[in-house]
Amino acid sequence: MKPQLQLTVDCADPDRLAAFWAAALGYRVEPAPAPFPTWRAYWLDQGVPEEELGAGDCSDSIVDPDGTGPRIWFQQVPEAKAVKNRLHPDLGVSGGRGVPFETRRERVRSEADRLERLGATRLRSEDSPDTGSCSVLMQDPEGNEFCVH
Incomplete structure (x- = not known):
């Protein structure tokens, strides 16, 4: 099984x-x-x-x-989170590299904004048209890291 x-x-x-x-x-x-x-x-x-x-x-x-x-x-659990996650979720919302960079950037920013309204915290953004990379590192309401890309 x-x-x-x-x-x-x-x-x-x-x-x-x-x-x-x-x-x-x-x-x-x-x-x-x-x-x-x-x-x-x-x-x-x-x-x-x-x-x-x-x-x-x-x-x-x-x-x-x-x-x-x-x-x-x-x-x-009784103890608070103390260190960086060894495993974290990645939320893919951009549509991938087949989608124009500006569209992907808008999708990622929009999703990060929505997640902030739900209680997440934005830690840093990577926004590089040269490499085609667009992502936001965030934390959930208890500090667990995750990425939006």
Whole structure:
């Protein structure tokens, strides 16, 4: 059997990051199993102690509505992020080098602007018509790096 890929992101506020990344990727927050109104209600029913659940309603995973992308789980951990990510997402929005540079640049800038409105921080931009490179390095609301290109 082929393994299924789930990405796990350690974080302080799983509900917040799940909402951010769902909006960023066009995913949706994974609904709790029926008949439970929330994940918290589900986990309590399964015997998980209240003190292990943290704050919020435990909506801490997101899924691709098309079912093609991996499930992403935001796992609450006590320690803060301390170093640069060893793995980071790249969000390809430009259309690739077959698209005119100015069009690609506008697409990347527009997406970076949208992600800033969602709570991301722009760290630096690379905008080089000579090499055809156009990208923005960003951080999500908890400081995890990702690129828009």
